[in-house]
Amino acid sequence: MAGQAATRARGIAFYTVAGIATLLTTFLTIGSLLGLIAAQTPDSRIAFFAHLPWLGLCYLAAFAAMLRRPARKPAAWQQAAASAAAMYLGGLLAGEPDPVFYVSFGVLLLALALLHPDRRSLLHTGPAGMSPILLPLALIAAAPLTVYATRMLDLHASTGEGDAFYLGIAVAAFAVPLVGIVAGLRAPGYRLPLWAAGLTLMIVCLASLIESDGSAAMPVWAATAGLLGGALFVAAGEWERRRAAATGAEDTDAQIVSARELARG
Secondary structure, three states, X not given: OHHHHHHHHHHHHHHHHHHHHHHHHHHHHHHHHHHHHHOOOHHHHHHHHHHHHHXXXXXXXXXXXXXXXXXXXXXXXXXXXXXXXXXXXXXXXXXXXXXXXXXXXXXXXXXXXXXXXXXXXXXXXXXXXXXXXXXXXXXXXXXXXXXXHHHHHHXXXXXXXXXXXXXXXXXXXXXXXXXXXXXXXXXXXXXXXHHHHHHHHHHHHHHHHHOOOOOOOOOHHHHHHHHHHHHHHHHHHHHHHHHHHHHOHHHHHHHHHHHHHHHOO
């Protein structure tokens, strides 16, 4: 009885923290949307375009996914952790960490990891192992996106934060390959980071095509390549998933997760 009560209390605490994280990122995403509507310059519009998928797809979607059967979707926590890693990397390289913002996300992620119903799965790949397609694609994308992020950090250093918030664009660029790597780990629930990485890349590149006159815009050829690359990443992941389902690998993954849930009672 005591063990069941402790498990129940831990579950309630987990869902409470996940709910708080979901609400926080919902407000931040809405704020970015309002900022995009009110933006007056090409660079500020590119910045808010970049903020929307980073906050809404990489963070908010991950936290929201943890509100329903989190043991079946450890990839959701991995995705949120990758998004935080991008934020910390950008802040560290820019030399402008935000203690309140960064610490709050760190505390939320740590609490979710400690309270997670299947903590062991958070640091492991899926039963089928790493993807031989998605992982190389994510690593290939990391090179040009790091170059772009570095350029945004240079703009941030030379002009200050201002309305454009070049640091946020850099963080979104860092987040794409990191979340893509999470998809490549193929932990249960990896379709979420698959789509989050692909769509984030496509939206960031689309912003550069729409606001091609902005100093934060990618070259047209690079933005076009990135737009196609994001679509290719999602298509490759879906093709790989369907092939695995046809061979029964997807069923095996689901059976393993179900067995873990039964073992916990």
